[in-house]
Amino acid sequence: MKSEPQCFSFADLKRAPGQITCWDGVRNYQARNLLRDEVRIGDGVLFYHSSIPVPAIVGLARVMRAGYPDPSARDPRSEHFDPRAGDENPIWWAVDIQYDTEIVRPLTREMLRGHPVLEKMDVLRKGNRLSVQPVTAEQWEAVLQLSQVRDQSTYQTSRGRV
DNA sequence: GCCAACGTTGGC
DNA sequence: GCCAACGTTGGC
Numbered sequence: 001m002k003s004e005p006q007c008f009s010f011a012d013l014k015r016a017p018g019q020i021t022c023w024d025g026v027r028n029y030q031a032r033n034l035l036r037d038e039v040r041i042g043d044g045v046l047f048y049h050s051s052i053p054v055p056a057i058v059g060l061a062r063v064m065r066a067g068y069p070d071p072s073a074r075d076p077r078s079e080h081f082d083p084r085a086g087d088e089n090p091i092w093w094a095v096d097i098q099y100d101t102e103i104v105r106p107l108t109r110e111m112l113r114g115h116p117v118l119e120k121m122d123v124l125r126k127g128n129r130l131s132v133q134p135v136t137a138e139q140w141e142a143v144l145q146l147s148q149v150r151d152q153s154t155y156q157t158s159r160g161r162v
Numbered sequence: 163g164c165c166a167a168c169g170t171t172g173g174c
Numbered sequence: 175g176c177c178a179a180c181g182t183t184g185g186c
């Protein structure tokens with residue numbers, strides 16, 4: 001999952017009540033489909049900081065609630081308000097994620113590009129603007145190895161995601 | 163349904 | 175600031 005840290009950072013997630021946040025405001029249909037159809041409770045999340053001098057994967061999170069109608073789409077005061085969204089047709093979807101582990105040495109794009117497995121990650125593809133991107137199990141495990149996270153067994157590695 | 167114009171994202 | 179790569183919009 002991508003976020004501009006000036007908007008919402010991994011540190012913000014760590015500070016959030018219960019270290020949980022609603023991942024809302026996604027307004028791209030492809031990303032919406034991932035949130036609605038693919039993301040499962042317990043999934044690992046790679047938290048990526050974008051639009052900064054050195055973009056990087058900075059931490060791990062976990063999905064605590066699978067896809068549900070995005071509340072911000074129904075909130076007229078939200079900048080993500082969508083008047084088309086209704087009970088019968090939510091249009092937009094959200095998930096809840098929880099802070100898990102900080103990556104002490106963030107994985108920069110240069111580091112990802114230099115890895116035989118990670119060089120193929122979607123996030124490195126030029127022009128890719130998806131704010132939610134799938135990650136293969138192989139990529140997930142490579143990230144954990146590179147980031148030197150110890151307790152790898154506690155993560156669901158079969159369907160890791162970013 | 164086509165497609166040009168426009169807007170947005172985000173690395174560099 | 176530039177620009178590539180989309181996604182969206184709207185006239186026709």
